[in-house]
Amino acid sequence: MPPSPAPGWTAWAVLPSAPPTRPDLLAEQIDGGQAFRWQRDDAGNWVGGWNDLALRLRLDPHGRLTYSAPVALQPRLPAALTTYLGLDPANSGLTDALPWRSDAHLADCLEAFPGLRILRQPFGETLLGFLCSATKQIVQIKQMMALLARRHGAPLDFAVNGEPWHRLPTWAELAQTSEADLRACLLGFRARYIHQTARFLAANPGWLEATEQAPYAEAKERLCSLSGVGEKVADCVLLFGAGRLEAFPVDTWILKALARRYGLDGWKPGQVAQFGRAHFGPLAGLAQQYLFAYERRAASESSRQGKK
DNA sequence: TGACAGGGGGTGT
């Protein structure tokens, strides 16, 4: 039996809470390593989602962010989208509290990516994404997420590029999935981490919710007790999935960025993290995202130049 | 066009 036809999508509507932006900044915002579920559709729009929500995004000719969603989801938008994109009023103007006045490099980064926000994603989905991230690039992590969703996540009631759209599997669903089936989603050695974490979460109802609510230090300690979660992954989950802007994930990009821009050659991740918290303050995670974006762009520009 | 390294947004031992 053929799938039922996809219901209609709403007309494109402006999201009033989003300041005008540029295509490259929108790409950095939703596809720059905070989230792994956004892709282009046949028309070049962004398509993505979280939980049971999915929608399309594009900029209108004035650079205003517009969205279109399956009609059934319309009542829950734009509030959910505003929160997801980190555009709630409480998050406005936070960059001004960063020490850019005394840090010329940070000032450059802020200027290069005006309006960049920390996303506010579902906690459990963020954990899944970053459990997959070890020694993987964004494109590969997105591939794992897409396979996990297609094979183990519930289909939602609409199609993207002619394919039914699936939400990510819940942790309860992952607990029912064999490690071999996870491996088949190109997870490699990460399959065991996810399998073990899923079993643990299934055996400890409420544990994830309590972790999300806990104070930063306690939440990080709890996350680090999970299989496959170290300091870097824990900080990513807390930053991008719980709005903890004090979390300062140190990955190889940040290691390189601080070595090069702040003279921290040879410093170890833990030392760099300590420097970050001391130098950038309680919003260190926000600063981190700007440094990260800046360093990635610099690397891609120099590699493009290096080619003939 | 097709192999073939090399390396990749870490964690665990």
Place this chain on the structure above:
DNA sequence: ACACCCCCTGTC
């Protein structure tokens, strides 16, 4: 320090 898995990318 290394292994872990294995896909992507650049290169020949």
